[in-house]
Amino acid sequence: xxxxxxxxxxxxxxxxxxxxxxxxxxxxxxxxxxxxxxxxxxxxxxxxxxxxxxxxxxxxxxxxxxxxxxxxxxxxxxxxxxxxxxxxxxxxxxxxxxxxxxxxxxxxxxxxxxxxxxxxxxxxxxxxxxxxxxxxxxxxxxxxxxxxxxxxxxxxxxxxxxxxxxxxxxxxxxxxxxxxxxxxxxxxxxxxxxxxxxxxxxxxxxxxxxxxxxxxxxxxxxxxxxxxxxxxxxxxxxxxxxxxxxxxxxxxxxxxxxxxxxxxxxxxxxxxxxxxxxxxxxxxxxxxxxxxxxxxxxxxxxxxxxx
Amino acid sequence: xxxxxxxxxxxxxxxxxxxxxxxxxxxxxxxxxxxxxxxxxxxxxxxxxxxxxxxxxxxxxxxxxxxxxxxxxxxxxxxxxxxxxxxxxxxxxxxxxxxxxxxxxxxxxxxxxxxxxxxxxxxxxxxxxxxxxxxxxxxxxxxxxxxxxxxxxxxxxxxxxxxxxxxxxxxxxxxxxxxxxxxxxxxxxxxxxxxxxxxxxxxxxxxxxxxxxxxxxxxxxxxxxxxxxxxxxxxxxxxxxxxxxxxxxxxxxxxxxxx
Numbered sequence: 001x002x003x004x005x006x007x008x009x010x011x012x013x014x015x016x017x018x019x020x021x022x023x024x025x026x027x028x029x030x031x032x033x034x035x036x037x038x039x040x041x042x043x044x045x046x047x048x049x050x051x052x053x054x055x056x057x058x059x060x061x062x063x064x065x066x067x068x069x070x071x072x073x074x075x076x077x078x079x080x081x082x083x084x085x086x087x088x089x090x091x092x093x094x095x096x097x098x099x100x101x102x103x104x105x106x107x108x109x110x111x112x113x114x115x116x117x118x119x120x121x122x123x124x125x126x127x128x129x130x131x132x133x134x135x136x137x138x139x140x141x142x143x144x145x146x147x148x149x150x151x152x153x154x155x156x157x158x159x160x161x162x163x164x165x166x167x168x169x170x171x172x173x174x175x176x177x178x179x180x181x182x183x184x185x186x187x188x189x190x191x192x193x194x195x196x197x198x199x200x201x202x203x204x205x206x207x208x209x210x211x212x213x214x215x216x217x218x219x220x221x222x223x224x225x226x227x228x229x230x231x232x233x234x235x236x237x238x239x240x241x242x243x244x245x246x247x248x249x250x251x252x253x254x255x256x257x258x259x260x261x262x263x264x265x266x267x268x269x270x271x272x273x274x275x276x277x278x279x280x281x282x283x284x285x286x287x288x289x290x291x292x293x294x295x296x297x298x299x300x301x302x303x304x305x306x307x
Numbered sequence: 308x309x310x311x312x313x314x315x316x317x318x319x320x321x322x323x324x325x326x327x328x329x330x331x332x333x334x335x336x337x338x339x340x341x342x343x344x345x346x347x348x349x350x351x352x353x354x355x356x357x358x359x360x361x362x363x364x365x366x367x368x369x370x371x372x373x374x375x376x377x378x379x380x381x382x383x384x385x386x387x388x389x390x391x392x393x394x395x396x397x398x399x400x401x402x403x404x405x406x407x408x409x410x411x412x413x414x415x416x417x418x419x420x421x422x423x424x425x426x427x428x429x430x431x432x433x434x435x436x437x438x439x440x441x442x443x444x445x446x447x448x449x450x451x452x453x454x455x456x457x458x459x460x461x462x463x464x465x466x467x468x469x470x471x472x473x474x475x476x477x478x479x480x481x482x483x484x485x486x487x488x489x490x491x492x493x494x495x496x497x498x499x500x501x502x503x504x505x506x507x508x509x510x511x512x513x514x515x516x517x518x519x520x521x522x523x524x525x526x527x528x529x530x531x532x533x534x535x536x537x538x539x540x541x542x543x544x545x546x547x548x549x550x551x552x553x554x555x556x557x558x559x560x561x562x563x564x565x566x
Contacts, residue, residue: 014566053408054566077410087401091326100319104409106311148405 009059019045021211034205041208043191080154090134105152119147139170195293227291232269234283312411316419373444374525375498381457389468432457449529460521463545466552473559
């Protein structure tokens, strides 16, 4: 089957600055595909090119097999777009926002009315359907923006940083909604700088850094390839972490010294901790956890995702 | 321009306008009523005792004032649609960004913005004309005939204004345009008195303002006076300003929204 999105050597430059540097990827129908990377990695620029809003500088990009440079309108009519900054009309009601957007997609009025019922239900905004958008909470606004992006029953939903700025509870509600969409077979492309979000939602993802793709795979596959099964996090009193560094290096496959703690990558965290104590180090606290995409990112780029 | 997309934008504007239409229609009605009564009838009673400006000796001041003031009001509405509305769409609600991400695109957004403004100034002009006719300043037929001139000057104002606003990050420059551009044009482009009363150098400035051309046209249509230039030249100038402003708007919108 033809991929929904296909990119090769895709590049975006702004003057001298290369935001997206010759990347290649493809997104298949039905999958949830992620771009994980820190701010400024080139994720949003890539999304805007896929959305046929921003022209490609060089390279090849096909969306639904069409070229955004010549078929932008046809591509946009089959996409759902959830921008980072909701861009809702704050003075209008929940329903009016959905209605207006449906008209942008040239949908007949009656169809929009029916669709609004489903979407208000999906976005759990029933009590607020007639209220102005402005006073709604951040989570509600974001759910409305997602509902708005679904008004045309898109073949592909683009979500740019869907939960940035939301509190933990609102994030979980949102993830639940996106998971439902996935089960309904809606193909999604998500950009995020939260590794937990990428792990929760994505079937497959690419890790981006400074305009380039540094790794690709499923969340589990990436962790298995690039990190160890377990991670031991140890904290030391102020000033004792750095001198302990060389000793710590002997206790694990790989050690990362961060500002406030050390991460020890090992297949057996308990025995590493025993070894630390045997070598005479006394960490303030120790925590064993499994590896995450954050660890993968740290290994591949030497930096953390969120500064 | 992509016509169906533009009409969707007009529809969206109309839905948003429903929330404010009462206040908006009321001020469209009250403003000309106040001006025509205070300036036209009140101040006019003094003006009419004077000799009258050359060429307008037999005309009451309120009749002289009404057509030009209609054009000036349409200009103000056009300026409002091309300034604060535009910066809101670009920056405050960022609503323009979501329009551009939809099939409507930048062409439809720009087209819809101008069609909508045309409808708004048509409404302003019709209400103004009705008030002026009710006060006996102009005939009802003249009031109707002035509506297309209202649209012309509205569009010739909104297009350059929108182009100017397209790159703005805040309202400082917009406030300056109103203070040093729109308000002086309102006062000195011949709506309140013939520009022949101005010093020579100011007269030449006045003749390049779109409003002066609209005022000349309005007086010709409403009162049957000869305009300074043939009517087609006044119309042509206003159309030219609109077309250049609209083309520039499209270019600047693309540059900002399609990066």
